[in-house]
Amino acid sequence: MQKSVVVLAVLAALAVLSSAARAATDAPAELDLLLRGGTVYTGDSNEPVVGDVGIVGDRIVFAGRKAPAQFSARRTIDATGMVVAPGFIDAHTHANADLHSTDPRKRLNIPFLTQGVTTAVIGNDGFGGFDIAAQTQRLRSAPVGTNVAMYVGFGPVRIDQLGEANRAPTPEQLDAMRQHVSRAMCDGALGLSTGLFYPPQNFSKTEEVIELAKVAARHGGLYDSHIRDESMYNIGLKGSIEEVIRIGHEARLPVHVAHIKALGVDVQGQSGDIIRRIEKERAAGLDITADHYPWTASSTRFSAALVPPWAVDGGREAMLKRFDDAAVQERLRTGMRENLRLRGGPETILFSAGSTKYVGKTLADVAKASSADPVDAAIAVLRDGDLMIASFNQSDEDVRAFMKRPWVMTSSDSSLGHPRAYGTFARKYDQYVVKEHTISLGQFIRSSSSLTADTLGLKQRGHLRPGYYADVVVFDPARYAAKATYTQPALLSEGVVTVLVNGRLAVDAGKPTGVGAGQPLLRTPKAGSCT
Structure with missing residues (x-):
């Protein structure tokens, strides 16, 4: 309580005193931490200033200019030559297992902190x-290492009422689903997230999703979606964007396309069409945004990539029975062969996590070793278990095109066996700012911090402003880079020298401190919606 009073007093003093009066005043004020002489990007502009950031407790006192003369600091960190920016916000992660782990070290979320990420969003893809x-x-x-914001997932909501069945809910079941979403929103969820590509969520009709999105809208929330098709599996990439747009209009809420991409040989090159469609809706007033990761390989479960949805109706046990059902073999194998074609063939599927029997090999490798057809080899792998894969299915041109748009923010879609959990933000900077000059440093910072905070409604986050929470990253622009690769996906990034989470040092002199200063960031429901 005493620290909060000090923060408020300092902020009040700065608000009242003119710059001339501040220079003349003799009244000293003590900071907990001063970041001195850095190249400061506040998140409000793509242009930096060389200056200082002062912090008391968990709040920023000033940022982006030289510290007023009357301030002293308990500790000063020399940031000369370093980039100082708002802590990065990962708009789409699957870090929930680590964040809720019984292992204190996993809860620190070190792969994220060492990239400068201070907030992780979980509950994505409807999970x-x-x-x-x-x-x-x-x-x-x-204690956790990063702040955490949460979506309520369509998957658990639907499974609670329908299990994994491919059928529509009864009116009573739909009402129970609405109640789950409403309660979650009242408890602080950002909004409703769906993964309409994944069973059993993909068994839903658009109208069912709209009914639940309306609940999120009533509470002032968002709709976030791994869209129904990023390729040509069913309704196609363009059809899936139309579905998101329809949900936004009919449910009357902001909509967000998760890890936007053009996946597979049939849709590569469609980024321009998708961008034009989204920007047409934005110009007409629909609040539609997206996130992306800077990798040409996606990651998912092998079954989700290759097995047609009808064949996984009822879950894994039902799928395995269909592998032995002679009556469905032609349909099953035709569907799997087509899905493999869409992804570019067996050479583009790398087994990345799961059984060590397969990890590090492509589906082509496995098929060749067993002298089997790729579809037969795939079924044999799936009988052993469902592995995570890295699927090389995007073009660099599409990745760059989406990245450049001012409504597209950074996310990792972190997953086992893919370097994006350990290196997304660092790779985006090193590859696309430094090496290729695809975007500017200011664009990188904005898309990784303030844009995300403002879109998701994370109050007093994502900017370096007086009174805002002190989530800050300091990195060396000459060294900041990802080290993780597809064959060594768990190597920590380098170049981040300081990370503050709520004013506490989570990374100091380039090393994690072991401090768990993260907090759950709960969205405030619309006034009167939870009474």
Whole structure:
């Protein structure tokens, strides 16, 4: 309480005093930390200033100019030659297992902190539980390294009422689903997230999704979606963008396309069409945004990539039975062969996590070793288990095109066996700012911090402003780079020298401190919507 009073007093003094009066005043004020002489990007502009950032407690006192003369600091960090920016916000992660782990080190989220990420969003792709209050309690009782914002996931909501069945909910079941979403929103969820590509979520009709999105809208939330098709699996990439747009219009809420991409040989090159369609809607008033990761390989479960949705109706056990059902073999194998073609063939599928029998090999390698047809080899692998894959299915041109748009923010879509968990933000800077000059440093910082905070409604985050929470990254522009690769995906990034989470040092002199200063970031529901 005493620290908060000090922060408020300092901020009040700065608000009242003119710059001339501040220079003349003799009244000293003590900071907890001063970052001195850095190249400061506040998140408000693509242009930096060389200056200082002063912090008291968990708040920023001033940023982007030289410290007023009356300020002293308990500790000063020389940031000369370094980039000082708002802590990065990862708009789409699957870090929930680590953040809720019983292992204190996993909860620190070190692969994220060492890239400068201070907030991770979880519950994406419709996988987030609707127990937002319980998740919040766990995050508060067991320290975590980064802040955490949460979506309520369509998957658990639907499974609670329908299991993994391919059928529509009854009116009573739909009402129960609405109640789950409403409770989650009242407990602080950002909004509703769906993964309409994944079973059993892909068994839903658009109208079912709209009904639940309306609940999120009533509470002032967002709609976030791994769209139904990023390729030509069913309704196609363009059809899936139209579905998101329809949901936004009919449910009357902001909509967000998760890890936007053009996946597979049939849609590569369509980024221009997708961008024009989205920007037409934005110009007409629809609040539609997206996130992306700077890699040409996606990552998913092998079954999701190759097995047609009808064949996984009922879950893994039902899928395995269909592998032995002579009556469906032609349909099953035709579907799998077509899905493999869409992804570019067996050479583009790299087994990345799961059984060590296959990890590090492509599907082509496995098929060749067993002298088997690729589809037969795929079925044999799936009988052993469902592995994570890296699927090389995008073009650099499409990745760059999406990255340049001012409504596209950075995300990792972090997953096992893919370097994006350890290196997304660092790779985006090193590859696309430094090496290729695809975007500017200011664009990189904005798309990784303030754009994300403002879009998701994370109050007093994402900017270096007086009174805002002190989530800050300091990195060496000559050294900041990803080290993780597709064959060594768990190598920490380099070049981040200081990270503050809520004013506490999470990385100091380039090393994690072991401090768990992260907090759950709960969205405030629309006034009166939860009474």
